[in-house]
Amino acid sequence: MLQNENAPALIQIRDLAKEFDPQSKNTVEALRDINLDIEEGKFTVLIGPSGCGKSTLLYLLAGFEKPTRGSLLLDGKPVEKPGPDRGFVFQDYALFPWRTVLGNITFGLRSNGWSKADADAKAREYIAMVKLNGFENAFPHTLSGGMKQRVAIARALAYNPRVLLMDEPFGALDSQTRKHMQQELQRILMQTNKTVVFVTHSVIEAVFLADRIVVLTARPGMVKGIIDVNLPRPREYTDDSYLDIREAVLSLLSEEVEKELEMDGM
Numbered sequence: 370m371l372q373n374e375n376a377p378a379l380i381q382i383r384d385l386a387k388e389f390d391p392q393s394k395n396t397v398e399a400l401r402d403i404n405l406d407i408e409e410g411k412f413t414v415l416i417g418p419s420g421c422g423k424s425t426l427l428y429l430l431a432g433f434e435k436p437t438r439g440s441l442l443l444d445g446k447p448v449e450k451p452g453p454d455r456g457f458v459f460q461d462y463a464l465f466p467w468r469t470v471l472g473n474i475t476f477g478l479r480s481n482g483w484s485k486a487d488a489d490a491k492a493r494e495y496i497a498m499v500k501l502n503g504f505e506n507a508f509p510h511t512l513s514g515g516m517k518q519r520v521a522i523a524r525a526l527a528y529n530p531r532v533l534l535m536d537e538p539f540g541a542l543d544s545q546t547r548k549h550m551q552q553e554l555q556r557i558l559m560q561t562n563k564t565v566v567f568v569t570h571s572v573i574e575a576v577f578l579a580d581r582i583v584v585l586t587a588r589p590g591m592v593k594g595i596i597d598v599n600l601p602r603p604r605e606y607t608d609d610s611y612l613d614i615r616e617a618v619l620s621l622l623s624e625e626v627e628k629e630l631e632m633d634g635m
């Protein structure tokens with residue numbers, strides 16, 4: 370997609386802070402002073418120690434939570450509630466167990482006013498994209514983890530959201546399946562050119578998928594550093610330049626992970 374170099378970023382995060390229970394003595398400062406631009410069509414990875422507010426930042430973008438201070442703009446408009454312009458993929462898939470693969474994908478479309486015929490046709494298009502043809506009538510409990518996550522990805526993409534928000538989507542998969550899903554996601558995104566914000570703990574996964582990696586500090590999460598990944602796609606895990614970037618991310622991250630372990634008294 371052609372982009373105007375001077376156009377404002379699709380997502381603009383300004384002086385964003387999130388505190389849970391701010392009035393109580395148990396207040397938790399999750400995020401502090403986050404300033405970040407997320408460009409259309411780019412794959413942004415958020416990485417940082419456990420508890421640094423990665424999921425919180427995605428929930429704020431999704432409109433599940435509200436900021437304590439600062440602002441979050443999507444296409445120039447404040448994010449106030451969830452909407453079909455943002456698709457969400459959770460680590461635990463969050464499929465409806467009583468609906469088939471097709472039913473899981475059509476459900477949201479039908480709730481948004483699509484006719485049955487249109488919703489079915491759209492769902493089948495995305496089932497084909499995630500290579501689940503033949504499983505349209507299967508129920509989630511009969512699918513492997515990787516297959517369930519494909520359904521969740523198809524469901525999120527079927528709305529054609531502006532932004533796909535993914536919270537450790539491959540965190541529950543075994544390492545072989547995880548690698549395969551990373552490659553599949555890369556393939557799908559090369560087709561759809563989606564804007565993605567993706568949370569992971571894995572530096573390998575981050576460098577494989579990202580255009581930009583945002584490293585967050587230990588809680589309260591602040592932006593520690595941003596690393597652009599300008600490697601050609603499809604990527605290989607073993608290129609020299611890949612390994613150099615991995616080192617750079619690791620060195621930023623390891624300082625923060627150590628701080629987090631100290632906070633936990635470990």
Ligand SMILES: Nc1ncnc2c1ncn2[C@@H]1O[C@H](COP(=O)(O)OP(=O)(O)OP(=O)(O)O)[C@@H](O)[C@H]1O
Pocket residue numbers: 389390397398399417418419420421422423424425426588
């Ligand atoms: N609804 C909530 N109420 C109170 N505290 C919360 C709530 N949600 C998150 N927190 C706290 O905010 C902090 C950030 O949590 P968050 O889940 O965003 O971290 P994370 O970076 O996603 O961690 P992980 O890598 O373990 O998934 C944590 O200290 C957490 O306990």
Ligand SMILES: [Mg+2]
Pocket residue numbers: 423424425536
């Ligand atoms: Mg999380």
